Amino acid sequence: MGKASAPTFQEMIFALQRYWAKQGCAVMQPVDTEVGAGTFHTATTLRSLGPAPWAACYAQPCRRPTDGRYGENPNRLQHYYQFQVLMKPSPVNAQELYLGSLAEIGLDATAHDVRFVEDDWESPTLGAWGLGWEVWIDGMEVTQFTYFQQVGGIECAPVPVEITYGLERLAMYSQDVDSCFDVVWCRDPEGRELTYGDVFHENEREFSTYNFEVADVAALRQHFDDYENQCQACLDRGLPLVAYDCALKCSHAFNLLDARGALSQTERMNYILRVRSVAKAACVAWMEASETKAEVAK
Amino acid sequence: MTTKDFLLEIGSEELPSAPLDAARAELPRLLGSALDDAGLAHGEIRVVSSPRRLAALVSDVASATEAKTQVFRGPKVAQAYDADGNPTKAAMGFSRGKGVDVGALEVVEFKGEKHVAVTLGEPAREATELLGPIAEGVIAALSWPRSMRWGSTTERYCRPVRWIVCLFGDEVVDVRYANVVSGRRTWGHRVLAPGEHEVPDPASYLDVLEGAYVLDHDARAARIREGIAALEDELGLEVDTPASTFAEVVNLCEWPTVLAGRFDERFLEVPQEIICEAMLKHQRCFPAFNADGSLSRTFILVSNGDPAHNEAIVEGNERVVRARLDDAAFFFEEDLKASMEDWLESLAQVTFQEKLGTLRQKVARMERLAGEVARLAGEDDVTIAQAKRAAHLAKADLVSQAVVEFTSQQGVMGGHYARAAGEDEVVAQAVAEHYRPRYAGDELPGGVVGSAVAVADKLDTICGMFAIDEPPTGSKDPFAQRRGAIGVIRLLERMPNASLRALIDVALGLYQEQGLDFDRAEVARAVAEFFSGRLQTMAREEGAEADAVAAIAHTGVVDPAEFLSRVRALEAARAEAGELMDDLAQAFLRATHLADPALGTEVDLAALGEAERALYEATEAAEADVEAALADDRFSDALAALAALRGPIDRFFEDVLVMDHDPAVRRRRLVLLNRFAAPFAGVADFAALAKVS
Numbered sequence: 001m002g003k004a005s006a007p008t009f010q011e012m013i014f015a016l017q018r019y020w021a022k023q024g025c026a027v028m029q030p031v032d033t034e035v036g037a038g039t040f041h042t043a044t045t046l047r048s049l050g051p052a053p054w055a056a057c058y059a060q061p062c063r064r065p066t067d068g069r070y071g072e073n074p075n076r077l078q079h080y081y082q083f084q085v086l087m088k089p090s091p092v093n094a095q096e097l098y099l100g101s102l103a104e105i106g107l108d109a110t111a112h113d114v115r116f117v118e119d120d121w122e123s124p125t126l127g128a129w130g131l132g133w134e135v136w137i138d139g140m141e142v143t144q145f146t147y148f149q150q151v152g153g154i155e156c157a158p159v160p161v162e163i164t165y166g167l168e169r170l171a172m173y174s175q176d177v178d179s180c181f182d183v184v185w186c187r188d189p190e191g192r193e194l195t196y197g198d199v200f201h202e203n204e205r206e207f208s209t210y211n212f213e214v215a216d217v218a219a220l221r222q223h224f225d226d227y228e229n230q231c232q233a234c235l236d237r238g239l240p241l242v243a244y245d246c247a248l249k250c251s252h253a254f255n256l257l258d259a260r261g262a263l264s265q266t267e268r269m270n271y272i273l274r275v276r277s278v279a280k281a282a283c284v285a286w287m288e289a290s291e292t293k294a295e296v297a298k
Numbered sequence: 299m300t301t302k303d304f305l306l307e308i309g310s311e312e313l314p315s316a317p318l319d320a321a322r323a324e325l326p327r328l329l330g331s332a333l334d335d336a337g338l339a340h341g342e343i344r345v346v347s348s349p350r351r352l353a354a355l356v357s358d359v360a361s362a363t364e365a366k367t368q369v370f371r372g373p374k375v376a377q378a379y380d381a382d383g384n385p386t387k388a389a390m391g392f393s394r395g396k397g398v399d400v401g402a403l404e405v406v407e408f409k410g411e412k413h414v415a416v417t418l419g420e421p422a423r424e425a426t427e428l429l430g431p432i433a434e435g436v437i438a439a440l441s442w443p444r445s446m447r448w449g450s451t452t453e454r455y456c457r458p459v460r461w462i463v464c465l466f467g468d469e470v471v472d473v474r475y476a477n478v479v480s481g482r483r484t485w486g487h488r489v490l491a492p493g494e495h496e497v498p499d500p501a502s503y504l505d506v507l508e509g510a511y512v513l514d515h516d517a518r519a520a521r522i523r524e525g526i527a528a529l530e531d532e533l534g535l536e537v538d539t540p541a542s543t544f545a546e547v548v549n550l551c552e553w554p555t556v557l558a559g560r561f562d563e564r565f566l567e568v569p570q571e572i573i574c575e576a577m578l579k580h581q582r583c584f585p586a587f588n589a590d591g592s593l594s595r596t597f598i599l600v601s602n603g604d605p606a607h608n609e610a611i612v613e614g615n616e617r618v619v620r621a622r623l624d625d626a627a628f629f630f631e632e633d634l635k636a637s638m639e640d641w642l643e644s645l646a647q648v649t650f651q652e653k654l655g656t657l658r659q660k661v662a663r664m665e666r667l668a669g670e671v672a673r674l675a676g677e678d679d680v681t682i683a684q685a686k687r688a689a690h691l692a693k694a695d696l697v698s699q700a701v702v703e704f705t706s707q708q709g710v711m712g713g714h715y716a717r718a719a720g721e722d723e724v725v726a727q728a729v730a731e732h733y734r735p736r737y738a739g740d741e742l743p744g745g746v747v748g749s750a751v752a753v754a755d756k757l758d759t760i761c762g763m764f765a766i767d768e769p770p771t772g773s774k775d776p777f778a779q780r781r782g783a784i785g786v787i788r789l790l791e792r793m794p795n796a797s798l799r800a801l802i803d804v805a806l807g808l809y810q811e812q813g814l815d816f817d818r819a820e821v822a823r824a825v826a827e828f829f830s831g832r833l834q835t836m837a838r839e840e841g842a843e844a845d846a847v848a849a850i851a852h853t854g855v856v857d858p859a860e861f862l863s864r865v866r867a868l869e870a871a872r873a874e875a876g877e878l879m880d881d882l883a884q885a886f887l888r889a890t891h892l893a894d895p896a897l898g899t900e901v902d903l904a905a906l907g908e909a910e911r912a913l914y915e916a917t918e919a920a921e922a923d924v925e926a927a928l929a930d931d932r933f934s935d936a937l938a939a940l941a942a943l944r945g946p947i948d949r950f951f952e953d954v955l956v957m958d959h960d961p962a963v964r965r966r967r968l969v970l971l972n973r974f975a976a977p978f979a980g981v982a983d984f985a986a987l988a989k990v991s
Contacts, residue, residue: 073628075621089450092460095311099488110489113603113611115550116349117582118314120444131446131457133312138614139581139599140621147448147458158450173614178621264649 006106006174009185009196012167013059015104016083020057023097025085028058033245034252037062037123038084038164042244045126045279046286048088048151048160057085059167063252065259068208071201074179078207079200083165089158090147098135098145098163106174112137121146125251125275127153127283130162142170152283168196211259220260224253224271231278240285247278299339300361302425302467305500306433307346307353309461309485315549317442317456322347322515328439329354332432337363338425346504346514348552350485352440355500359429359466365422370396372414375405389414426466433464433473433480451476461485468499486510487552489604511553519548522600525556526584529598533558535586537598543578550582551602559583559616560595565623568630569714572704576622579706583619629699633711634718641694648697651777654762655812657693663808664689668754670804675793677746685750688728691716692751695729709733735785742788749789753801756782761805764825765816783832787858794859794931799826829856837865845986846872852983860931867933868982871941878941879987885947886975886984892956893971901973902966909946909953910970916946921977928980936981947974 007015017027031041038060039045047054060082068078091097095116099109116133121144123129132146144164148156171183181197188194231246254271257263263271306329313321326343333340333356341357372378378389385393385400393400396416406415438453448458453476462480464471473480483494484503490511497506504514513521522544526537548554565573570585570593577583577597584598597619601611646658654660668689672682695701695712704711713730717723728748732755734740743749760779763769770779790796802825806818830851837847842865850864872879901914923939956971958964978984 073625075625090448090458092449092458110604111607111610112614113601113607114488115602116312117550118312131444138603138611139583139618140614147446149446157447157452159446159448161448173617178617261647264647266649266652 006171006176008187009167009171009183011186012105012171012174013081013083016101016165017057017059019101019104020085023055023087025055025057025087028056030058030060031248033248034063035060035248036064036251036255038082039123039126039128039162040248040251041084042241044084044086044160044162045128045151046241046244046283047086048148048156048162049154049283049287050290051158052290053088053158054160055087057083059083063255065207065211065255068204068211068259070208071181071204074181077168077180077200077204078211079203080180081167083167085163086160088156088160090161094161094163095145098143102137105170107137107170113139116145117141119144124272125254125279126151127276127280132161137173140169140173142166142173152287153280154283154287171196211256215256215260217257217260217262220253220257220262224250224257224274227253228274228278231282235281235285238285238289240282240289243285244279244282247275247282250278251275299364301339301341301358302361303500304340304356304359304429304471305353305463305465305497305503306436306473307351307461307463307484307497307503308437308455308459309351309463310455310459311457312349313352313456313549315546317444318347318349318352318549319545321352321440321442321456324440325352325354325436328436329356329432332436333359336428336432337423338428338432346507347549348507348512348514348518349549350552351512353463353503355503359425361425361466362422363425363428366420368418368420369406370416370418371406371408372403372416375412375414378403378414392416426469426471429464429466429471430473430480433462433471434475437462437473437475449477463497463503465497465500484510487512487602490553513553515548518551518554519544522548522554522556525554525600526598529556529558530586533586533594533596534589535594535596536589537584537586538574539584540578543582543584547582547600551600553602555601555603555605555608557599557601557608557612557615558586558596559599559612559619561597561616561619561623563595565627566593566595568623568627569707569711571707571710572626572630572700573623575704575707576626577619580622581615581619583615625703626700629703630711630714633695633698633700633715636698638691638694638712638715638719641697642690644697645693651762651766653766654809654814657696659812660758661690661693663758663805663812664692664751664754666808667758667801667805668750671750671753671793671796671801672746674796674800675746675750676795677750681747684722684724684728684747685754687721688725688732688747689751689754691721691725691729692732692755735788737781738784742792746793749792753786753789753793753796756786757801757805758808760786760828761802761821761825762809762814764821764828765806765809765814767816769824769828779828780832783829784836787829787832787836790858791862792859794857798829798856798858802826826854826856830854830861833858833861837862840865842866842869843872846982849982849984849986852986853980863931864933864982867937871934871937872987875941878944879937881948882941882944883984883987885944885951886978887988888951889947889971890975890985892968893975894968895972897965897969897972899969899973899976901970905963905966906970907954909950910967913943913946913950913974914970916943917974917977924977924981933981940978940981940984943974943977 021027028043041060043056062082063079065078067076069076102109115136117136119134121130128151130146130148134141135143135145146162148160148162168180172180175183177183181201183196185194185196185199227246227249231243234243254275322345325345330343339360344355346353372392373388378386380386390400393403398416403414405412442456445454445456447454459476459478462473462478463482463484464473464480465482470482482497484497486492486495487510495506495510497503530537574585577585586594586596586598588594599615603611646656648657650657650660665686668685669682672685695715696708698711700711701708709732710730713726716726716729724747728751731743731748732751734743734752743752759777760782763777763779790798802822806821834847834851846868847865850861855861906914920939920943924936927935927939956967
């Protein structure tokens with residue numbers, strides 16, 4: 001198994017939480033709906049909007065059905081973790097803060113070749129984009145670093161910075177293992193190890209099978225339509241947070257349909273546009289609601 | 299005038315490579331013209347850059363602008379003062395307009411007349427007050443392909459600006475941008491010299507940077523080249539450094555160290571194209587080749603880290619490359635277990651273009667079209683069958699795992715899979731090469747089978763897009779029809795017997811069979827015209843004159859080999875006998891202006907005068923010669939045959955009055971001119987060659 005001196009998977013999460021809490025971030029818990037990335041959490045998407053300062057961090061389980069490999073590929077998972085930091089407005093020393101965080105998880109930036117390699121980010125389903133980098137450590141991409149410019153089709157002002165750590169990759173690197181299933185999740189007082197594989201290997205096999213072979217296409221299409229309607233109903237009743245949750249459900253139904261290979265290119269594009277339009281509508285409604293609250297408070 | 303050197307350094311978070319290179323060219327232009335506009339004389343402008351900075355060093359900037367005076371002339375003295383010597387309204391209006399007292403008017407002489415005048419001075423301005431606003435303007439004016447905002451400010455730049463150094467001599471120039479205030483402190487290498495470093499003056503800037511482990515662009519490029527050359531010598535290898543990856547690598551470091559890593563031998567069994575792409579595109583590492591040209595296990599990486607940790611950095615990169623190659627090998631091995639026929643059937647699920655159907659349908663059309671290309675090119679049945687087979691397999695790899703992951707290896711991987719499946723080597727190679735030429739100057743497929751498939755692929759796309767009325771426009775060409783057309787032209791140049799018009803008709807026919815509804819003749823005409831446009835552009839790029847290109851285009855020839863060789867022959871004829879060709883063109887133009895096509899070409903032989911008869915006979919002879927020459931593609935001979943008409947037509951115009959009073963005579967001569975013009979038609983439009991005098 002991996003280097004005994006390196007932090008375990010759970011220790012990495014603890015360390016990142018403590019570090020970013022010290023920088024003023026509220027430590028949040030993951031959003032309890034299926035999402036494809038930590039960005040979809042309300043603590044990022046919705047809180048990126050509007051003038052109010054915001055700083056938060058959290059570990060987010062992410063589901064990308066098309067990336068499943070039945071647990072047979074050591075580098076690809078359909079369910080994995082991101083550690084997400086969002087700070088608005090972006091601080092002037094955002095990069096230095098990030099580099100400082102690496103030391104906390106056993107990666108001394110001065111002993112490695114750390115690069116910020118251009119990678120502009122765009123989420124067609126969120127109507128969002130930003131500029132930034134993927135961060136490489138000795139050639140390995142471990143983090144996405146993005147200054148959001150637009151979310152839900154709305155200009156971000158002030159501008160938030162989003163830092164997204166790929167936790168499995170970082171753990172593989174610092175623990176020096178070649179398969180993510182060999183990552184040590186934790187050790188008990190006797191030194192017995194629980195691995196990532198112990199926790200998730202079977203999960204990968206089952207969900208890959210479901211995502212690619214079992215998921216009922218007709219039912220998924222129906223789910224999509226239903227949540228799209230629910231989203232509209234919630235918008236009509238002035239419930240943007242619930243509307244946004246419905247948009248996330250639509251997004252996941254779309255991801256499953258995509259994994260099933262059920263969508264032609266044109267259809268795929270149409271579904272993306274439909275997700276974008278519900279997500280945008282929820283963002284706009286949330287913005288309006290928070291502006292109204294701010295007015296009342298005055 | 300005293301001068302000092304000037305330095306502007308814009309420090310930022312890491313700038314992306316391509317925009318940085320563009321800005322390196324733009325910055326001196328912007329700064330130079332801003333200094334010129336302000337009237338500040340200056341010397342050379344040198345750009346300095348690294349991922350975290352874009353800077354300009356300007357030598358010998360004047361410490362002030364020149365003071366200027368200008369004399370403004372007013373009304374004549376006679377109109378400026380009345381008889382008593384008091385200023386008139388004209389004088390008062392003029393002085394008020396210039397903002398001076400009427401008593402301050404001077405007198406100047408202009409063309410022998412005395413005028414009142416005002417001399418206004420623009421005082422010299424200090425560089426120190428001008429340079430700050432100039433620097434701020436330049437920072438804001440850099441035109442990034444995508445710019446951004448950050449924090450709570452609204453100014454834009456390519457990435458957040460973190461510091462500004464602006465010095466005029468040893469003085470700090472005040473510059474403010476997005477809450478950043480200029481000073482004399484630059485930032486060093488993140489690891490080797492972190493933090494701030496003081497720059498005393500512009501002259502010491504490069505030394506300060508070097509002391510802070512930051513090299514300028516060209517110095518980094520040179521150091522990387524040297525490092526690679528040293529490793530090549532040491533290891534007996536040749537390193538491949540494609541320009542685009544090299545440019546990026548130079549812009550990804552401030553203090554480069556060139557290192558060699560190794561990967562496992564088993565990866566040498568994976569096609570080297572995906573191994574190289576994984577290294578170049580995904581890892582920005584360079585592959586290295588043995589003396590015999592085979593891929594070696596060594597790869598070259600350029601580190602920006604502390605050389606003290608080289609060993610760990612190489613080890614880390616080796617792990618990442620191993621994971622990448624593991625992926626590539628996994629995809630390749632999985633792909634080898636699948637069958638190309640199964641992939642082909644799954645192309646039925648992949649849309650080619652919404653109205654034009656699936657990729658499976660495209661493959662079916664390509665098979666028949668490729669066979670037709672080979673047949674028209676005069677190939678034997680074996681080759682025709684190979685072209686069909688290669689077209690059948692050409693697109694199968696699009697759904698293979700390796701191509702989904704390494705998209706730019708489409709075709710190449712298909713070739714490997716076809717070979718592994720026991721296909722004929724000719725077929726496998728054609729599959730591998732059928733996307734060529736992929737860009738201007740790219741190689742063509744090596745064999746006729748690959749060329750036939752390449753023509754079929756590209757022509758099918760072009761004809762389909764025209765059939766649904768989506769030809770390329772200035773701003774929209776998503777299916778790369780222009781590039782495709784140039785490819786078809788270059789390929790058909792090597793297959794002179796394959797008629798483009800015939801192939802367009804076949805391609806359109808296949809779409810009709812598929813049930814697409816369109817006007818076949820009309821679309822065929824539009825496609826041919828599109829090709830004609832491309833041919834004209836290509837001929838012009840070869841250096842042909844516009845009128846010669848137009849003269850050939852007007853004949854309606856679109857077969858690439860014929861079109862281009864005709865243009866070349868015409869150009870050669872004009873180079874050799876320019877006067878003769880010009881004269882002939884003028885005569886042709888005159889003849890066609892006079893001639894009335896409605897009268898026909900039936901010449902009444904009995905009535906012809908001597909000059910008329912001579913022209914008639916020469917025309918008859920020329921026509922026969924032209925016909926024979928064109929029949930076996932002797933285009934220069936066709937031109938020579940027409941050139942023989944110069945004497946007779948000149949004499950005809952000299953001796954004969956065409957517009958005779960007698961309508962019968964006039965008619966006879968006009969018919970003769972119609973006859974004269976006829977043999978030109980198939981050769982070139984000589985009217986286009988007639989220079990407007």
